[in-house]
Amino acid sequence: MRLLLAEDDPGLAERLKGFLDKQGFAVDAVDNGVDAEFNALEIPYDVIVLDLGLPQRPGLEVLANWRRAQMQAPVLILTARDTWQEKVEGLQRGADDYLTKPFREEELLARLQALVRRSTGTVGETLAMHGWVLDEATQSVSRDDQQWQLTGTEFRLLRYFMLHPGRILSRASLTEHVYEEDADRDSNVIEVYVRRLREKLGKDIITTRRGQGYVFGQLK
Amino acid sequence: MTSLRSRLGLGLITSLLVMLALLWATVGYSVHLLMENQLASRLEHDAETLLGGITIAADGTYLLDSHRLQGIYLQPYSGHYYQIDVNGHISRSRSLWDESLPPQQLAIGETRQAFLDGPQQQPLLVWSRAYKKQDHKVIISVAEDMLAIQEGLWRFQWQLLAWGLAVVALLLLLQHYIVVRSLRPVSAAAADIARLEQGEITELREQVPDEVSPLVRAINMLLQRQQMRLQRSREALGNLAHSLKTPLTVLLQLAAEKIPDSDRAAHAQLQDYSRQIDQLMGASLRRARLAGDGLGASRFDLQQDLPVLLDTLSRLHRDRTIHVEQELGNTRLLPLEQQDGMELLGNLLDNAWKWAHTTIRLTIIAGRKTDIVVEDDGAGIEADELDRILQRGGRQDETVAGHGIGLSVVRGMAEELGGSVEIGRSENLGGLRITVSLPMSHSHTGSDSVPAK
Numbered sequence: 164m165r166l167l168l169a170e171d172d173p174g175l176a177e178r179l180k181g182f183l184d185k186q187g188f189a190v191d192a193v194d195n196g197v198d199a200e201f202n203a204l205e206i207p208y209d210v211i212v213l214d215l216g217l218p219q220r221p222g223l224e225v226l227a228n229w230r231r232a233q234m235q236a237p238v239l240i241l242t243a244r245d246t247w248q249e250k251v252e253g254l255q256r257g258a259d260d261y262l263t264k265p266f267r268e269e270e271l272l273a274r275l276q277a278l279v280r281r282s283t284g285t286v287g288e289t290l291a292m293h294g295w296v297l298d299e300a301t302q303s304v305s306r307d308d309q310q311w312q313l314t315g316t317e318f319r320l321l322r323y324f325m326l327h328p329g330r331i332l333s334r335a336s337l338t339e340h341v342y343e344e345d346a347d348r349d350s351n352v353i354e355v356y357v358r359r360l361r362e363k364l365g366k367d368i369i370t371t372r373r374g375q376g377y378v379f380g381q382l383k
Numbered sequence: 384m385t386s387l388r389s390r391l392g393l394g395l396i397t398s399l400l401v402m403l404a405l406l407w408a409t410v411g412y413s414v415h416l417l418m419e420n421q422l423a424s425r426l427e428h429d430a431e432t433l434l435g436g437i438t439i440a441a442d443g444t445y446l447l448d449s450h451r452l453q454g455i456y457l458q459p460y461s462g463h464y465y466q467i468d469v470n471g472h473i474s475r476s477r478s479l480w481d482e483s484l485p486p487q488q489l490a491i492g493e494t495r496q497a498f499l500d501g502p503q504q505q506p507l508l509v510w511s512r513a514y515k516k517q518d519h520k521v522i523i524s525v526a527e528d529m530l531a532i533q534e535g536l537w538r539f540q541w542q543l544l545a546w547g548l549a550v551v552a553l554l555l556l557l558q559h560y561i562v563v564r565s566l567r568p569v570s571a572a573a574a575d576i577a578r579l580e581q582g583e584i585t586e587l588r589e590q591v592p593d594e595v596s597p598l599v600r601a602i603n604m605l606l607q608r609q610q611m612r613l614q615r616s617r618e619a620l621g622n623l624a625h626s627l628k629t630p631l632t633v634l635l636q637l638a639a640e641k642i643p644d645s646d647r648a649a650h651a652q653l654q655d656y657s658r659q660i661d662q663l664m665g666a667s668l669r670r671a672r673l674a675g676d677g678l679g680a681s682r683f684d685l686q687q688d689l690p691v692l693l694d695t696l697s698r699l700h701r702d703r704t705i706h707v708e709q710e711l712g713n714t715r716l717l718p719l720e721q722q723d724g725m726e727l728l729g730n731l732l733d734n735a736w737k738w739a740h741t742t743i744r745l746t747i748i749a750g751r752k753t754d755i756v757v758e759d760d761g762a763g764i765e766a767d768e769l770d771r772i773l774q775r776g777g778r779q780d781e782t783v784a785g786h787g788i789g790l791s792v793v794r795g796m797a798e799e800l801g802g803s804v805e806i807g808r809s810e811n812l813g814g815l816r817i818t819v820s821l822p823m824s825h826s827h828t829g830s831d832s833v834p835a836k
Contacts, residue, residue, distance in 0.1 A: 172629040178636060216625040243628035244621050245665070246672065247692065247729025248722045254695040261699060265632040265661055267639070281701065 164279055164322065165340045167211040168192045169199035169225070170241065171218055179212070182268050187302060187319045188275075189343040196220025200228055207339055208236045210279050212271075215242040215253070223256055230257035237278040241271070283326040290325045293380055295364060297325055304364065311363045316341065320356050324369065329383035333376035387569075388562050395558050396551070403547040411540045418532055419508065423496055426510035426525040429453075433465055433525070439517045445469045452476075460502050462528030469521050484524050489513035491520055498529070506530055568592050572599055582682030582716050585610070606679035613674050617722070620668050631661055669792060673799055674720035682716040683724020685747065692729055700736050707732075708744040718753050718823050719800070727796050728755070730789040731817060735759040742812055752802070755819045758809035793819060 166188040170176040173194065180190045191206070193199045196217040203211055215222035226238060237259040242249070245263035253261050259281075260274050276299060280290075290297040296305050302318040304311050313321060319341045324332070334353045342348050357369055357377060370378050436448035447467065455463040456476040465476045466484040475483060482502040487495060494512045501507035511524040568591045575587045586603045589596065638654035674680050683689075693707055717724050728745075735743045738761030748754040794804045802821040809816035 172633075174633050175629055178633060216622070243625040245624070246621075246669075246722065247695075247725045247733075249621070250699070250729070251691055251695045251725060254698050255691060259698070264628040265635045265657075268636060277702070 164209045164319065164326075165189045165206065165343070166191070166275070167199065167203055167206070167208045167236075169194075169196070169212065169217060169222070170214045171195065171216065172214075179268075179271075183272075183275075184343075186272055187299070187315060187322060189319065189341055189346070191344045194218070196222060196225045200225045203229055203234055203236065204232055206344070207336075209282070209340060210275055211236050211238045212241050212275070213238050213258070215240060215244055215249070223252060226253070226256045226258060235282075237282045239271075239274060239278060241266070279326065285326055290322065292325045292328055293368065295325075295368070297322060313363075314359075316352075316356050317359055317363075320353070321360055321364075324360075324377075324379035328380045329378065331372055331376050331378055331382070337377070387566065388559075391558065391562050392555065396555060399551045399554060403544075403551060407540065407544055407547060410543060411536070414539060415536055418536065422508055422527060422529070422532065423510050426508070426527060427512070429465070430510065430512060430523040430525045433467065433523055434514055434516065434521060437467065437469070437516060437521060439469060439519050439521075443470050443519065444472065445474075445519075447474065460505070462505060462530070464501065464507070464526040466524045466526075467521065468523075469519055484509060484526060487511040487513075487522055487524055489522055491515045499526070501526060501528065506533060565592075569595055579606075579679055582680065582718075585679050585681055609679060613680070617672055620671055624664070624668055627664060628661070631657060631664075635661070666792075666795060669726070669795065670799060672722070672726075673796065674723055675800060680720040683719045683721050683728070685711050685715055685717065688721060688725060689728070692725060692732070696729075696732055696736055699733075703736065704741075705736055705739050706742050708742065710744065710746040712747055712749060714747045714749045714753070717747070717755070718821055723796065723800070727793060727819065730792045730796075731755065731757045731819065734789040734793075734817075735761075735815070738762065738815060740814075744809075744812060752823060753821045755821070756816065758812045758816045759814040760809075760812040761814035763808050763814045790817070793817070797821065 164187065166183060168176060168179055168183070168190050170179065170192065171194045176192050176194065180192050183190045188210075191202060191208075193202055194217075197219045199213065199217065199222075200220060202208075213222050213226060217225065222240065222242070226240075229238070238257065239260040239262060240253045240258045241262050241264065242253075243264040250261045259278055262271060262274060280286075290299070294306050297303075297318075298305065298310075299322070302313050302315070304313060304321060320337065323337065323340050334351075337353050338348050341353070357371075361369055368379065370382075372378060372382075432451055433447070436451035437445050438448070439445040445467075453463070455461050456465060456478050458478055459480045461478045463476070464479045464484060466479070466486075467474045468486060473483070473486070479502065484501070484507075485499065489495060489511060491513045492515075494510070496511075497509050499507045499509050505528040507526040508529050509524055509526040511522060514521045514523065572587060572591050572595060575584065578584045579587060586606055587599050589599055589603065591599050634657045635654065638650055638657055689709075689711075697705070719727060732743065732745070735757050736759075739759035740761060742760045744756075744758045746754075746756040746758075748756065790804075790806075797804045797819050800821055802819060805818040805820070807816045807818075808814075
């Protein structure tokens with residue numbers, strides 16, 4: 164899950180990036196409104212965390228510009244401004260959720276997961292597909308009574324597959340959504356991780372479409 | 384007396400009445416004088432006729448040629464009398480019957496005119512003159528009853544008064560019309576002020592007469608400044624919240640991290656204090672943001688603002704489908720500034736949303752005070768929980784974040800706005816029923832006294 168974090172406080176941004184990385188998000192952090200607006204229009208983020216009090220360009224303006232440019236990613240506003248007037252303004256400008264500071268990291272995580280599931284049309288609290296259940300808290304996958312621990316990248320990849328079942332996902336797009344911007348991004352590495360997932364989940368769960376990419380489960 | 388109309392009316396009625404009284408007295412006096420002179424001139428004429436008819440003998444006796452006498456002097460108490468005195472020999476008109484006119488002591492050529500009571504209390508004008516005829520001093524007094532003339536004069540004066548009063552009444556009506564017409568723009572401004580107090584408009588129209596235009600402009604400027612100040616202070620508070628709450632977030636998260644046992648006590652303290660700072664700051668900022676009963680502030684509009692708020696709430700709680708029943712009556716504007724209303728209703732409805740199973744009912748009852756009633760079909764609340772839930776930050780259920788905090792905000796706001804909060808069980812829906820009673824703002828009750836156009 165590729166996530167844009169637009170937060171100008173370096174302390175909080177660093178903490179959040181660390182936390183969200185651990186939770187399997189590929190986090191790009193920006194500390195001003197102009198960069199935030201540019202990044203989200205260039206990169207297909209799965210979810211965005213937006214502070215309203217950003218320098219250079221206010222968060223609400225950035226949000227309005229995104230929506231005007233048909234930027235579809237779900238946006239969670241994370242702000243100290245906690246009046247209902249501000250919540251109403253934020254949501255009316257196109258935000259999908261609103262969380263006020265101070266907040267608990269777990270609450271932010273829960274809301275982000277809900278946003279991602281909603282945006283991919285996934286129903287339910289847990290990700291379950293073809294008998295496989297992905298536990299986002301422990302970053303493990305289970306079937307019947309058996310459980311397999313996943314590495315960080317395996318988890319990210321599997322989660323992205325499970326959120327987009329039956330769709331052809333190119334190696335480039337998988338790379339886009341699994342790695343953050345400044346990561347070492349060799350799309351061949353994706354092949355390695357797909358192979359590892361097949362070893363754990365079985366060969367047939369991920370099929371290769373030559374020249375196109377991979378499909379999780381049956382092609383829709 | 385502060386009404387311009389009353390002042391102008393009183394001024395006009397006073398000056399008109401003074402003028403009428405002067406006119407009445409002057410005209411009455413002049414007419415009276417004129418008639419008296421007229422009468423005196425006639426009496427003089429009669430006296431000279433009488434004088435012409437007198438023939439004085441050598442012994443001093445005299446004769447009056449009766450042919451020269453008008454019949455009126457022969458008829459008893461006819462109101463026309465004469466008395467002739469030649470060297471102490473007095474003769475009287477037959478009309479005097481047994482009465483006499485008082486004798487006059489006059490030098491030759493001297494004239495006297497007097498009002499006297501004559502026979503049968505007739506008010507007489509007596510005109511007397513001493514003549515010299517055939518070397519004898521002849522004093523002739525001629526008198527006439529003034530009653531008929533006086534009555535006529537009085538009638539005239541009453542008529543004059545009646546017409547005068549009628550004209551005064553007409554002028555007053557005319558002036559009333561002119562004043563009302565001239566003050567119409569002022570009444571329009573007064574009506575504007577009433578609408579301003581109701582929150583229907585945010586500034587006064589400036590198309591008013593020159594005399595009141597500086598006042599209206601000054602009011603508008605004050606209103607603008609007040610709004611700007613409110614906006615600036617809200618922005619400053621937002622910035623303050625931003626700059627304080629972000630580090631506070633980090634503090635709280637640090638305090639929540641897993642740490643070795645030895646540091647646990649200090650950690651717990653850090654957590655407690657951070658929470659306290661957060662809650663105190665939240666409460667103070669909310670109180671400072673309240674606009675309260677400011678004139679010229681736009682009010683919470685149930686037709687415009689409520690749908691937006693409900694839309695926001697349903698987006699924030701996307702996972703829960705809640706039906707909101709609305710019973711708003713004829714109320715359109717709440718006696719709350721727009722953002723205050725957003726905050727109050729936002730907290731009330733958000734709380735209900737968290738607890739409702741399927742339905743929330745919002746009822747507005749407007750009267751001497753405005754009741755905002757929010758009911759839900761959730762689990763409701765036990766009596767002993769009621770107090771705790773309203774305590775600042777007290778939570779009824781930790782798993783539903785924010786419950787209790789929202790209601791304590793509602794209570795704080797209601798108190799700050801001079802209202803009250805009542806919590807009970809909803810008879811209709813079975814869950815919680817929260818009633819916020821808000822007083823009509825003082826400007827509202829004052830609007831009754833604004834004169835109608």
